[in-house]
Amino acid sequence: MPASSLLIPHTTLIFPKSPPEPVPSTVSRPILLSFLSMEDSSNIVVRTDKLTRTFGDLTAVDSLELAIAAGEIFGLLGPNGAGKTTTLSMLATLLRPTSGTAMVAGHDVVREKDRVRRLIGLVFQDPSTDEELTAWENMDFHGRLYAVPRETRKRRIPELLEMVDLADRSRDRVKTFSGGMKRRLEIARGFLHHPAVLFLDEPTLCLDPVGAIYLRRIIRRLQAENKTILLTTHYMFEADALCQRIAVINKGKIVAEGSPAELKSVVSDLSVIEVEIFGSVDDRLPALRAQPFVDALSIENREQKQVLLIQSPAGAEAVSTVLRLLDGVRVGKVAVREPTLEDAYIRLVEGEA
Numbered sequence: 257m258p259a260s261s262l263l264i265p266h267t268t269l270i271f272p273k274s275p276p277e278p279v280p281s282t283v284s285r286p287i288l289l290s291f292l293s294m295e296d297s298s299n300i301v302v303r304t305d306k307l308t309r310t311f312g313d314l315t316a317v318d319s320l321e322l323a324i325a326a327g328e329i330f331g332l333l334g335p336n337g338a339g340k341t342t343t344l345s346m347l348a349t350l351l352r353p354t355s356g357t358a359m360v361a362g363h364d365v366v367r368e369k370d371r372v373r374r375l376i377g378l379v380f381q382d383p384s385t386d387e388e389l390t391a392w393e394n395m396d397f398h399g400r401l402y403a404v405p406r407e408t409r410k411r412r413i414p415e416l417l418e419m420v421d422l423a424d425r426s427r428d429r430v431k432t433f434s435g436g437m438k439r440r441l442e443i444a445r446g447f448l449h450h451p452a453v454l455f456l457d458e459p460t461l462c463l464d465p466v467g468a469i470y471l472r473r474i475i476r477r478l479q480a481e482n483k484t485i486l487l488t489t490h491y492m493f494e495a496d497a498l499c500q501r502i503a504v505i506n507k508g509k510i511v512a513e514g515s516p517a518e519l520k521s522v523v524s525d526l527s528v529i530e531v532e533i534f535g536s537v538d539d540r541l542p543a544l545r546a547q548p549f550v551d552a553l554s555i556e557n558r559e560q561k562q563v564l565l566i567q568s569p570a571g572a573e574a575v576s577t578v579l580r581l582l583d584g585v586r587v588g589k590v591a592v593r594e595p596t597l598e599d600a601y602i603r604l605v606e607g608e609a
Contacts, residue, residue, distance in 0.1 A: 299325045301453050301484050302347060306356035309342050316342040318508035319356065324453070324501075327482040329475065331499035333489060335605060339508040340488035341381070344457050347486070348378050361452035374402065377446030377454035381461055383438050387431035391422055391441050394430060395448060402449035409448070416444040420474050436467025440474055447483070454478075456487040460494060472498060492598035506605045516597050523595035523603055526551055527571035529578060531564040532588030543581050549574045552603050561588060567599055 302324040309317040317339040324330045332340050345351035347358055349369040358365045361375040385394045392413060399409040417423045420440040430438060439459060446454050459475070460468035475498050478485060489495055495502050496516045503513040512519060537555075545553055549570040556563045564582075568574050572592045579587065 301326045302330075302358070302360050302486060304347075304356065304358045307343070307346060307353055307358050308355045309339075309346060309351065310354045315508050317346070320505075320508075320510060322503060322510070324484065324486055326452075326484050328500045329479050329483075329485045329487065329498055331487055331489060331495040331502040332505055333492065333495045333502050333601065334505035335490055338490075338505045340490075340505060341457055342508075343505070344380075344455050344486070344488060348376060348455055349373055374449070375452045377449070377451035379439070379442045379446050379455065379459065380457045383435075383442070385430045385438055385441055385445070388429060390427050390429055391417060391433075392426045394441065395445050398445045399448050404449050412448055416447055417441075419477065420444045421470075434464075434467060436463050436470055439463065439467070439471055443471075443474060443478075447478075453484040453486060456485060458488055458490070460489070460491070492596070492601050496597040504601060504604050511604045512600075519600045519604075520595065520597055522600045523567060525569055526567045526595050526599070526603075527569070528593050528595050528599055529564075529566040529568060529571070529575060530589075530591045530593065531566075531578060531582065532590070533562050533564050533582070534586040534588065537562075537564065537582065537585055540581055540585065544578065547574075547577065547581075549577070552599075552606050554602050565599075565602070567595065567603060 300323050302322060304320050304322045307317060307320040307322075308315065320339075320343060322330075332343060334340050342351065346353050347360055347365060349365050349372050352366060360372045363371040363375065365372050386397070389397065395413045395416070396409055399413070404412070414423060414426070417426050420443060422437065422441060422444065425433070425437070430441065433441065443454070443456070443459075456475075460471055463471060472494065475485065475487070479498070479500075487498070499516065501513065501515055502519060503510050504519070505511070512522065533555075541553065544550060544564075544566070549568045550566055551569065552567040554565045556565060564578075566574070566578060575590060575592065579590070
C-alpha cells in the first residue's frame with residue numbers, strides 16, 4: 257500500500273520523498289548573552305546558524321544560534337509565543353525556515369529533509385497515537401514506517417515499554433490510558449528507530465501533577481542512558497531539574513544560554529522580596545516599578561492569593577518602603593529569599609540582564 261493512502265492519526269509519521277530545495281539566504285547575527293562556548297564541533301548533533309522564520313510581518317524566530325551536544329538534555333525555555341514550537345518545527349523539517357540554516361545529525365533540514373526525518377524522534381504537544389490500537393501495535397506500526405527490521409522490533413518494543421513502565425499494559429488499547437501514560441508511550445515510540453535526537457515539545461503540558469512527575473522521572477532515566485533530547489518548556493523548575501543546558505528564548509531571540517547554575521548567576525546580586533497580597537494592586541505598580549531599588553517586578557497567582565515578587569539588590573532593607581507603597585492593601589506574609597532560576601528567567605525575559 258503506498259504511503260499516501262495510509263490513514264494514521266498524526267501525519268508527521270509519514271515522510272514522503274521530496275526533491276532537494278535551495279537553502280534560503282541568511283540574515284544578520286544577533287547579539288547573545290552566552291555562558292558556554294562549545295569547542296568540540298564534532299560532538300554537535302543540532303546546530304543552527306541565523307535560523308529565522310517569519311509569518312508576514314511577524315518574526316517568530318529571529319536569527320537563532322544553537323549548538324546541542326550528543327548525550328545532553330537541552331532545554332528551550334520561554335513564555336508562550338516565544339518561538340519554541342516554531343523552532344522545533346523547523347528542526348523537525350515540518351516548517352521551512354525563511355532564512356538561515358539548521359543541521360541535525362550532520363544533515364541540512366532543507367536540502368536533506370528525508371535523511372533528517374529518519375534520524376529524529378518527535379513528540380509534540382498534541383497526542384499522536386492511535387487510540388484504537390494497543391501500545392504494542394502503535395509501536396510496531398511506527399517501526400514499520402521507519403523500516404525497522406522485524407527482529408529488531410520484537411526485541412526493542414518490549415525493552416522500550418519496560419523503560420517507560422508500560423510493559424504490563426502493552427496489549428491494552430491506548431484509549432484506556434491516562435494522559436501521562438500516552439505521553440510515555442510516545443516517548444518510547446520516538447526512540448524505537450534509534451534516533452540521533454528526540455524532540456519533546458512541552459512534554460508535561462496538560463498532565464496532572466502525578467503524571468508530570470512520572471514523566472520527568474522517565475526523562476531523567478533517559479539522561480542516565482546518554483540520550484540526546486531537546487525539550488521545550490515554560491516551566492522553570494522543570495528546566496532546572498532536567499536540563500544540563502538551557503537557552504532562554506523571548507520574542508524569537510535567544511537572550512541567554514548556559515547551565516541552570518550559570519543562568520542563576522544572572523541574579524546572584526539580587527534578593528527576592530515576596531509579599532502576599534489580597535485584592536488588586538494595579539494602581540500601585542507604577543510607583544513600585546519607579547523605585548531605584550526595584551530591578552524586576554512580577555505578580556504570581558497562588559491558590560486564593562497573589563504574591564508580589566520584587567527583585568532587588570537592597571533585600572530586606574527595601575521591605576519598609578514596599579509596605580508603605582502598599583498602604584491600604586490587605587497584606588499577608590512577607591519574606592525575603594535567595595533568587596531561583598525562575599527569577600533569572602523573569603529578569604532575562606524583561607530585558608534587564
